Amino acid sequence: MAPEASKTSIPIPERTRNQRDARARALAIRFGLGPAAIAAAALVCLLIGLLYLALQIRTIFSDQLKQEYAGLVLEAVERAESARSLVGVWQQLPDATQARAAGYRQARTELAHRLASLAALVNASPSAAPRLPPSSLTPDADLRDTDAVLSNVSAWWRAQRDADSADVRVRITHVARTLIASAALLFCMLITALGMYAKRNRLLAGQSHEFEWAALHDAMTGLPNRRKLFATLEEAATKSPALAAPCKIAVLYVDLDGFKQVNDSLGHRVGDEFLIAVSKRFRESVRKVDVVARIGGDEFAVLVSEFSTNAELGEIARRLIACVVQTDKVMGVGQVRASIGIASFPDPVDDYQRLVAAADEAMYRVKRSGKNSYAFADEANRPMPL
Template identity: 90%
Template sequence: MTPETGKTSIPIPERTRPPRAARRGAIAIRFRPGPAAIAAAALVCLLIGLLYLALQIRTIFSDQLKQEYAGLVLEAVERAESARNQVGIWQQLPDATEARAAGYRHARTELAHRLASLAALVNASPSAAPRLSPASFTADADLRDTDAVLGTVSAWWRAQRDADSADVRLRIAHVARTLIASAALLFCMLITALGMYAKRNRLLAGQSHEFEWAALHDAMTGLPNRRKLFATLEAAATKLSARSASCKIAVLYIDLDGFKQVNDSLGHRVGDEFLIAVSKRFRESVRKVDVVARIGGDEFAVLVREFSTNAELGEIARRLIACVVQTDLTMGVGMVSASIGIASFPDSVDDYHRLVAAADEAMYRVKRNGKNSYAFADRAN
């Protein structure tokens, strides 16, 4: 019998997921608020605060109108009570004369008129106030009922006026607290946004400085590159033209003899270490005002900003050659020396734009004549 062939299942690797803390960190970084988000949040908070203030102020005005209406009703009550007192005075007169009867009728008519005005004012109230019955408005209504109505109306509307007054005071306090909180919130958000904006500007300025530095310097040795050398040379020449004619500048062009064999036999790592070490010695052997630049590969240049005689330049060249020899001995390479060409302006070169090229030509003349030395550029005809 042929054994039954089973199907082999290939395990599918489970999709790896980053830890929860890492995901939270990534989300926090992704949603980190910027100045624009802070400003938008401040604007939303301001709009919400203004809407709340508008509603509160509208309610305050409504309560003030209710207070004024309650004051009108209470004035009408006082006028009705005054008319009721007049009726009581005429009632208490002892003489039953025609004049007393006429005065009493007039007082009752005036009281009915005052009560009708009060009822019209109370019944027209926009608030849910107790309505007055028309039976209390007649001239022959029971005075005890009238006194009870006036007392009830006076008590209810005084309580309503006091409640509206307390509500107005409470809402004014809310408005004041909201204004203070909104101002504090906006101030904090403004300070936060300004701080973030300043921090971002500092970061961008730092990055811009780093980019500018990287564009003008050699990444491995940290020395200025060819672009920086020519910019510094032009600035020095421009400054030189405005000073005394006795001031001069010079360029020493350095090429490392035998450096290619270092890379080929010992490797590029040793070659890079040699370049870094010799660059440091070059920088330490010249003045701080002078510029040491790496032109490219194993070629360097030194810009001497001011000198008096060629003997000074020769001394600088010998120190630079000694730097290469010391580096070679320290690292145990035993195959690297230096050839240096020297050109000065305005002595040997009358155009500073050709200063580096003239020093380069003088350096190649040294190489053709045995290397490990220096030579000055020929004077311009």
């Protein structure tokens, strides 16, 4: 039997590949952006975009208020110009009667009232608008000065309204572009985050598969381990009753004779190489539907499904023994052989859970009778000759 060191040792290429994968995963975790980082970046960009949009919308509302205020001032200018036109009408009447004089004074008073309302609007403006001179607000002010004031006020506030209107249009364009850019950026970030989540899920699924594979296989030889063997055996045995003609199942329990001396004399490295080489030959000597498992140390088991006669099992046992002899010859060890016990279900072993134990008992019977041969579980006589 091989010592424990041979069970857990991992070949150098396998260790190198595992270390390389571990380093790659560590670098990806250290320098890569995960979905959480992408989501945080998207949130920051969203907040910045919302702040910019809020400032732009606030400015647009402010410009719109300025436009409305300019419209109020221009309406006041139009009313003042109408009052000025009325004064000009009274002033051009030919007869200097008392009614004309009274109408002219009333028109001048109305013009002064309109100018005072216009001055109140202009002086209350939040922008730095030119103020109306006090001399133009009196009823007896020079009409030429009044005409110049009204013309200047009208020109200035029309220009101001046009400028505010152009600024609103520009800012609305900026808001639309910002909304489009933000939507595109968020969409790209969401797609990226979803892609990273999918990639991480695939990675986790791959790692889960690797962990599951490692839990069911021998690390050194890559063969299924005891757990995988019993799971496959149970699956094969439990589905047999559902078939019209239940298939036969057999287990060949293989123990390497003289393997301990290899470890003791040549070292565990040579012993591990021997196990790897003989495992490969075992796998190549049976059908793909059959399972070759490493039970532990220098013990192996082969699960054979759908065989017809014991002669077929005997032929498989002889091939397995030949694999050991060939490996021993190639490596120049010169002292390793194999003892094999064979048990089949449902005849003669009617309980598949005892199939491995029955094959193990038959294998020990071979060892006690000279080794390097095989025996069936239902035979109490000597091992079968090669």
